[in-house]
Amino acid sequence: MAEIVIDGVAKHFDSVEALRHIDITIADGEFMVLLGPSGCGKTTLLRMIAGLETPSSGRILIGGTDVTALPPARRGVGMVFQNYALYPHMTVRENIALGLKVRGLDRAKIEQRIAFAANLVQIGEYLERRPRALSGGQRQRVALARVIAREPAVSLMDEPLSNIDAQLRTIMRAELLRIHRAVGMTTIYVTHDQEEAMGLGDRITVMNFGHIEQIGSPDEVYGHPANAFVARFIGSPRMNLVRVDRHPGAAMVETPFLRVPVPDGIAISPEVLVGFRSEDARPGAAEEGETEVRGQVDVVEHLGAQIELHFRTEDGQEVVVRRPRGENQWREGERIVLAIPPKSVHFFDAGTGAALTVPVS
Ligand SMILES: Nc1ncnc2c1ncn2[C@@H]1O[C@H](COP(=O)(O)OP(=O)(O)O)[C@@H](O)[C@H]1O
Ligand SMILES: [Mg+2]
Structure with missing residues (x-):
């Protein structure tokens, strides 16, 4: 488990300034939501924490270690994407096992971790199926199980529910909270959906045009918006x-x-x-x-x-x-x-x- 510190991080792609001077400290075990309209820089920030993108300036610390120059595999993060990124030719069990084999875990330990994760996200009965034989919601659970089984200190999720229909999304939201409470990983969750952010976050970082508008609990950003942007963005109507x-x-x-x-x-x-x-x-x-x-x-x-x-x-x-x-x-x-x-x-x-x-x- 780990605290995450984002210290003065900025990112530009040639002339595009995607993020400017981001400071966020996320507590060990906290569920932090990054919320903002499309194009505000959420994915870019998440990818920099994962190590898939290099900041133009600033530092990222995970569990007290400066990871800014470390490759993704050495950061202790697991990532769940919008499109699941499962291997189609492998069964669910093999998809979950892959990351564990790479890390040299023995067979008994791998089976134990798969059983734990599959049970938690309730996919035990699909372990021998391939991803194409699963619904969107089931695939998303497999992607979650894959992260849980690896037991990373940090889990990063980029709009993981956006490809799931509205009814199942509400159910999955409750499940994500249940899983988070059970596992306790420090989690950073990206969404453009304010209702999802309010329902999931211990705190929400509201972003706009590459900067932070406000960081606070759902109650704070709803009841005491720092500015007119947050006032309009949070709450419906x-x-x-x-x-x-x-x-x-x-x-x-x-x-x-x-x-x-x-x-x-x-x-x-x-x-x-x-x-x-x-x-x-x-x-x-x-x-x-x-x-x-x-x-x-x-x-x-x-x-x-x-x-x-x-x-x-x-x-x-x-x-x-x-x-x-x-x-x-x-x-x-x-x-x-x-x-x-x-x-x-x-x-x-x-x-x-x-x-x-x-x-x-
Ligand atoms: N690889 C890239 N090259 C150039 N511009 C990029 C790249 N990735 C993201 N951007 C730009 O950075 C900004 C933030 O993008 P992104 O982080 O994907 O936003 P969000 O996830 O909030 O929708 C956008 O203007 C986007 O076009
Ligand atoms: Mg995005």
């Missing part, structure tokens, strides 16, 4: 961000359609984004200290357990509200008022996107 002019020094931001009390100590730039999540707004006039938003109902969507209300402020900014099923008194075209409690309101600088928070003195 996206956090509502309404742009308003601030009259500097005022304790209240006020427009014809919005009244937002500004907490003491928040220094606000001329233009502010006022953020709130769709589940935190309720219909009805605001009470003392609450934020009030007025507008018109555009569309009402019935989504089973919930109702999604698309609403437009007077100056045309779109807001989405989610309410429990049964609360369906809204009509399209109707003018309504929403109230949002103070703890659910976020402020961001409209220029830089940075969260505006009360300074801790």
